[in-house]
Amino acid sequence: MDKPIIIFGARGIAHPALEIFNSHELVVYGFLDEDESLHRKEINNISILGGPEDDGFLKLIGKKCEAFVAIDDAKYREALVTMLNEKRKVQPVNALHRLAYLSTDAAIGHGNFINAKVTIGAGAEIGNHCILHTNASIEHQAKLGDFVQVGAGAVVNSGVTIEKGAFIGSGVTLVAGIKIGKNARIGAGSVVIADVEANQTVFGNPAKEIES
Missing domain, CATH: 2.160.10.10 (Hexapeptide repeat proteins)
Incomplete structure (x- = not known):
């Protein structure tokens, strides 16, 4: 896996997912989270860039970046996966x-x-x-x-x-x-x-x- 990774979600398993990717020397480009109060904050020096449906970042998925969905709630996780499948024609990577x-x-x-x-x-x-x-x-x-x-x-x-x-x-x-x-x-x-x-x-x- 050569491309940087965008992590969807900035709570729950997002931080340990970042740690996993770091341990494999993979670059995490940033986080996307629906909570606007988290935007422009950082987790271990990696920025929360914006929302998960921000087209400016979504257009990177599948071309310049991979995706990982770090959402605990199964229904919301499935909704984001479906969005990535349909809009970007990609499957998220494993952590x-x-x-x-x-x-x-x-x-x-x-x-x-x-x-x-x-x-x-x-x-x-x-x-x-x-x-x-x-x-x-x-x-x-x-x-x-x-x-x-x-x-x-x-x-x-x-x-x-x-x-x-x-x-x-x-x-x-x-x-x-x-x-x-x-x-x-x-x-x-x-x-x-x-x-x-x-x-x-x-x-x-x-x-x-x-x-x-």
Whole structure:
């Protein structure tokens, strides 16, 4: 990757993403964030240039710059990715920490944030635009859909399937072979021993549904 990178978003994972790119000696051109109060401020000497739909900066994407979307909220992250796909015909790049371990036959999509000490096992499949926080463990043959977020220290055991947009909190354990449905949410520290349906929120040990 020879081109500089523009990071979309200036909060949450934006700062650690910058650190990851710096560690690979990649140039970050700047940040774009919708919060105008952040414009012209800096993160580790890198400027927040303007908004994510500023055509003056967008026209650089795909020609002079690559893009990375550093947005925690899955729906907004997906909206920005769609905008980049449609307007600039590009997919965001991966931010892969040097201290992460990826099996040689793991499959990884585009635009993922994979932080320090994440382990991705043999035959695991990671979709696009996922966020894997520090020390998350994705065991062999596990499958993560697009826009999945896995919290720090969470353990996704072998053969688990996590569908698009699901949120797995910090310290969660998902036992082998279960399925987590689309947009489901798993509360921090939970131990999940059975399938979780789409849009469900569960918490506890063993995890049980939380009524909304």
